Amino acid sequence: xxxxxxxxxxxxxxxxxxxxxxxxxxxxxxxxxxxxxxxxxxxxxxxxxxxxxxxxxxxxxxxxxxxxxxxxxxxxxxxxxxxxxxxxxxxxxxxxxxxxxxxxxxxxxxxxxxxxxxxxxxxxxxxxxxxxxxxxxxxxxxxxxxxxxxxxxxxxxxxxxxxxxxxxxxxxxxxxxxxxxxxxxxxxxxxxxxxxxxxxxxxxxxxxxxxxxxxxxxxxxxxxxxxxxxxxxxxxxxxxxxxxxxxxxxxxxxxxxxxxxxxxxxxxxxxxxxxxxxxxxxxxxxxxxxxxxxxxxxxxxxxxxxxxxxxxxxxxxxxxxxxxxxxxxxxxxxxxxxxxxxxxxxxxxxxxxxxxxxxxxxxxxxxxxxxxxxxxxxxxxxxxxxxxxxxxxxxxxxxxxxxxxxxxxxxxxx
Numbered sequence: 276x277x278x279x280x281x282x283x284x285x286x287x288x289x290x291x292x293x294x295x296x297x298x299x300x301x302x303x304x305x306x307x308x309x310x311x312x313x314x315x316x317x318x319x320x321x322x323x324x325x326x327x328x329x330x331x332x333x334x335x336x337x338x339x340x341x342x343x344x345x346x347x348x349x350x351x352x353x354x355x356x357x358x359x360x361x362x363x364x365x366x367x368x369x370x371x372x373x374x375x376x377x378x379x380x381x382x383x384x385x386x387x388x389x390x391x392x393x394x395x396x397x398x399x400x401x402x403x404x405x406x407x408x409x410x411x412x413x414x415x416x417x418x419x420x421x422x423x424x425x426x427x428x429x430x431x432x433x434x435x436x437x438x439x440x441x442x443x444x445x446x447x448x449x450x451x452x453x454x455x456x457x458x459x460x461x462x463x464x465x466x467x468x469x470x471x472x473x474x475x476x477x478x479x480x481x482x483x484x485x486x487x488x489x490x491x492x493x494x495x496x497x498x499x500x501x502x503x504x505x506x507x508x509x510x511x512x513x514x515x516x517x518x519x520x521x522x523x524x525x526x527x528x529x530x531x532x533x534x535x536x537x538x539x540x541x542x543x544x545x546x547x548x549x550x551x552x553x554x555x556x557x558x559x560x561x562x563x564x565x566x567x568x569x570x571x572x573x574x575x576x577x578x579x580x581x582x583x584x585x586x587x588x589x590x591x592x593x594x595x596x597x598x599x600x601x602x603x604x605x606x607x608x609x610x611x612x613x614x615x616x617x618x619x620x621x622x623x624x625x626x627x628x629x630x631x632x633x634x635x636x637x638x639x640x641x642x643x644x645x646x647x648x649x650x651x652x653x654x655x656x657x658x659x660x661x662x663x664x665x666x667x668x669x670x671x672x673x674x675x676x677x678x679x680x681x682x683x684x685x686x687x688x689x
Contacts, residue, residue: 276542278319278385280321281319281320281321282319283319284316284319284323284344284573284596285316285317285318285319285320285586286317286319287343287674288313288316288317288332288336288343289317289526290338291338291342291345291422292317292616293335293378293419294334295336298681299313299314299317301591302336304504305335305501306331306332306334306335306501306547307331307503307547307548308548308549309549309550312549316332318358319352321368325596326661326664326665327657327661329343329344331501336578339468346680361622366413366416366417366456366457366460366465367417368414368417368418368420368421369417369420369421369453369456369457369465370462370465371421372421372424372425372453372648373453373465373468373469373472377423377424377425377428377429378428378429378432380429380461381429381432381433384673385432385433387433387434387435387616388433389430389433389435389438389665391434391438393430394441394442396440397423397426397430397442397445398425398445398621400419400423401423401427401448401449403419403578404416404419404420404423404448404449404452404453405448406454406520406563407419407452408435408452408455408456408576408616409576409614409615409616410614410615410616410649411459411615411616411649411651411652412651413456413459413460413651416452417526420449420453422447423449424446424450424453427442427445427449428446429444431443431446431476431479440479440480441480442480443476443477443479443480443481443486444476444477444480444482444485446475447473447474447476447479447480447482447489448473448475448485448576450469450470450472450489450577451470451473451485451488451489451492451575451576452474453465453466453469454466454467454470454473454489454492454493454495455492455495455576456468457469457496458492458495458496458499459616459652459655459656460655461499461599461655461657463496463497463499463500464494464496464500466492466495466499467493467496467497467500469638470489470492470493470495470496471488473485473488473489473492474486474490474493477489484529484530484574484575485575486660487513487516487517487533487537488533488536488575488576488577490509490510490512490513490537491510491513491533491536491537491577493509494506494510494537494540494544497509498540498543498544498547503544503547503548503688506540506544507541507544507545510540510541510544511541512536512655513537514534514537514538514541515539516529517533517534518529518534521534526567528568528572528574528672529574529575530568531564531568531579532568532572532574532575532577532620533574533575533577533579534564535561535564535565535568535579535662536561536577536582538557538558538560538561538564539557539558539561539583539587540558542554542555542557542561542587542588542591543587543590543591543594545557545594546590546591546594547594547596551595553582554591554595555591556586556595557592558587558588561584562584562588563579563669564579565579565581566581566582568580569645571583571612571613578613578614578617581627582608582609582610582612582613583613584606585604585605585608585619586610586613586620586621586624588601588604588615589601589604589605589608589621589624589625590620590624591602592628593624593627593628593631597630598627598628598629598631599632601624601625601628602625602628602629602632605621605628605640608621614651615648616649616652618648619645619648619649619652619653620645620652622641622642622644622648623641623642623645623646623652623653623656623658623659624626626638626639626641626642626645626659627662629641630662630665630666635666635669635670638662638666639675639677639678639681642659642662642663642681643681645659646681646684650684651654653685654684654685654686659685660685660686660687663678663681663682663685663687664682664687666678667679667682667687
């Protein structure tokens, strides 16, 4: 934006805000930004060039994107997430699991009908749930959760006391996986419910760090809901409690994994709020914890360690519009030891970074590689589809066959 374009745009934002009877502080809170940032936008000092930020601002003002920015691309219809075969894959069956009470028959007729011989099967099924979550196989995940959650919920109520702690923990881990899957499918309301249940089950299991891992999932749901104040409160409270514990006790690797992950969560929150200094401070805190940990681990399926910190640092830099920094951080970064989801996420963010730098060929290459690893992520993730749409807008009729095909697979053509 030129200085004149910024001034005109800022005046339009201010007029729309006043028409809605909102103060700068109220609008800023609604979109997860600071009042000072919004003030700079309205005064024509702060440019708003990114499509996702424009959409966020339009949503906060309650107007179509084209009213806020007439030359913005037309809105695309959000499709139902699909599998490679075109089957519906929006976790509908998993949502039903959260609807109502999962073991009403036991409430009406308390009994002990748990068979210890089924415990190994329940353990394997819970572990499989996380494998499906990490690889974004949401159709199979949804189908598997339908019978598993009621079985676990019933078992926690009917098993002898000696088995209940482990059963509560299996249920906590299952709900955590469900929360993570819902976040990735942009169903944050369901993720909130699943994370809340995970926290409760972890506490009943006697696994305190599982409670903190559940709070991490809860904060992710709040971020997707754009409730950044709630996300920050949840994560910061957990960090504070863990830090006090670590200061007075010898921390285990599990303590460090959870603490570091929560610092990364705060980095995400601050980046989404445009708080550049705070986001970088949280990344540095996470780096310090990762250095103390000394290795990549997967405690509580958080995948925390030195590598994941740098993956998050790349993502944070992209969110802040610092594409050059993101690309510098990624140089020499090897994520092959982490899950497919983490590897694909890094490639997706690099695609976003290259697009910001106008390296359109490199951006497409990264997105295609990410699609090879985790097609469902790229086909359904808002950030991925936004950058594909931007590549198509820039390329126009000169768009390559590969780009057109990717846009069609992700329904990014609108």
